[in-house]
Amino acid sequence: MSDTHSLDALVQALKRLPGVGVKSAQRMAFHLLQHDRPAAQALARALQQATEHVHHCERCHTFTEAQICATCLDERRDHSQLCVVETPADQSALERTGAYRGLYFVLMGKLSPLDGIGPNDLGFKKLFDRACDGVVQEVILATNFTAEGEATAHVISEGLKARGLKPTRLARGVPVGSELEYVDLGTIAHALVDRR
Amino acid sequence: MSDTHSLDALVQALKRLPGVGVKSAQRMAFHLLQHDRPAAQALARALQQATEHVHHCERCHTFTEAQICATCLDERRDHSQLCVVETPADQSALERTGAYRGLYFVLMGKLSPLDGIGPNDLGFKKLFDRACDGVVQEVILATNFTAEGEATAHVISEGLKARGLKPTRLARGVPVGSELEYVDLGTIAHALVDRR
Ligand SMILES: [Zn+2]
Ligand SMILES: [Zn+2]
Numbered sequence: 001m002s003d004t005h006s007l008d009a010l011v012q013a014l015k016r017l018p019g020v021g022v023k024s025a026q027r028m029a030f031h032l033l034q035h036d037r038p039a040a041q042a043l044a045r046a047l048q049q050a051t052e053h054v055h056h057c058e059r060c061h062t063f064t065e066a067q068i069c070a071t072c073l074d075e076r077r078d079h080s081q082l083c084v085v086e087t088p089a090d091q092s093a094l095e096r097t098g099a100y101r102g103l104y105f106v107l108m109g110k111l112s113p114l115d116g117i118g119p120n121d122l123g124f125k126k127l128f129d130r131a132c133d134g135v136v137q138e139v140i141l142a143t144n145f146t147a148e149g150e151a152t153a154h155v156i157s158e159g160l161k162a163r164g165l166k167p168t169r170l171a172r173g174v175p176v177g178s179e180l181e182y183v184d185l186g187t188i189a190h191a192l193v194d195r196r
Numbered sequence: 197m198s199d200t201h202s203l204d205a206l207v208q209a210l211k212r213l214p215g216v217g218v219k220s221a222q223r224m225a226f227h228l229l230q231h232d233r234p235a236a237q238a239l240a241r242a243l244q245q246a247t248e249h250v251h252h253c254e255r256c257h258t259f260t261e262a263q264i265c266a267t268c269l270d271e272r273r274d275h276s277q278l279c280v281v282e283t284p285a286d287q288s289a290l291e292r293t294g295a296y297r298g299l300y301f302v303l304m305g306k307l308s309p310l311d312g313i314g315p316n317d318l319g320f321k322k323l324f325d326r327a328c329d330g331v332v333q334e335v336i337l338a339t340n341f342t343a344e345g346e347a348t349a350h351v352i353s354e355g356l357k358a359r360g361l362k363p364t365r366l367a368r369g370v371p372v373g374s375e376l377e378y379v380d381l382g383t384i385a386h387a388l389v390d391r392r
Contacts, residue, residue, distance in 0.1 A: 004265075016235040027214055030285065033246060034305070043209040043239075044243035046208070051237055063200060065199050089226065
């Protein structure tokens with residue numbers, strides 16, 4: 001056991017964070033131990049608390065400390081609308097718009113065959129059951145407009161159509177505030193097709 | 197207390213890591229809680245262990261779990277040479293060359309007036325005492341070749357000269373394996389001045 005065992009172990013543990021290589025991990029460990037030990041202790045406690053208390057909402061799959069999350073329990077929301085998003089961060093982005101008052105289904109990921117993530121990992125069965133529960137009138141697909149997000153939306157859409165439902169998809173188009181000259185051509189083409 | 201209090205606290209704690217903004221912190225928290233809870237628990241333990249056990253070597257200031265680090269205690273090393281570096285990472289880089297067998301003094305930082313880091317924070321007094329202990333014959337300044345690293349080396353150099361010692365500095369020059377055409381002009385100019 002070397003006299004820097006704890007430091008080496010800390011660098012290794014920090015390296016397991018996404019996007020953190022050995023150089024960043026060393027820089028983080030140095031910063032925490034040299035300049036901000038309270039931050040190290042706060043992070044240790046936060047990790048402990050979160051792994052202990054955070055699990056998935058039984059209804060929408062998002063992270064929550066309750067059995068059913070506050071959003072799903074909110075009676076003031078429109079329970080006839082169900083918006084399908086990839087992650088809690090996407091859900092937050094939609095919430096911040098203030099333009100949506102329905103409920104959510106959070107996939108906690110996207111279809112990604114290369115990473116071995118298929119329909120079962122994303123709870124499609126539960127989503128389909130929920131969509132057919134008689135309360136839900138409209139399913140809005142708000143997965144990302146990336147190749148994987150589009151593929152995920154497509155597969156969900158096919159599943160819902162097979163059950164006689166017709167989901168909607170967020171509109172593709174020119175971002176607000178942008179000049180056409182600087183918008184990529186694929187986006188302009190989509191905005192033409194989806195013109196109102 | 198919201199039903200995502202632990203998650204919010206985790207994102208806040210991750211944001212205190214250097215180079216981590218709110219988006220990265222959210223991505224890290226999502227990854228840990230959704231895909232790698234063992235990594236979260238390992239990191240919590242590593243932070244706890246490191247803050248508890250890692251402190252500074254009494255002789256060279258580097259991180260160690262012992263009172264005096266293994267390098268300082270190593271009798272096979274040349275105790276007449278003292279190499280001054282900014283961080284343990286710089287010390288590791290020098291060690292990996294295999295070209296140095298003396299001892300180190302690790303400043304654990306660099307002079308940085310804007311951040312309020314002065315000579316007292318870097319233990320210059322202790323360094324000067326050590327350099328004058330009769331055992332040390334040569335002090336090699338190996339701070340970085342940045343503006344702050346050069347300023348740090350300059351101040352240490354002046355302090356040592358005032359005590360009748362003449363420190364050496366790592367040579368500036370063209371990196372091994374590089375073509376002159378692609379080396380910046382300041383480096384070539386220094387390599388000319390420092391030519392052997
Ligand atoms: Zn929920
Ligand atoms: Zn030491």
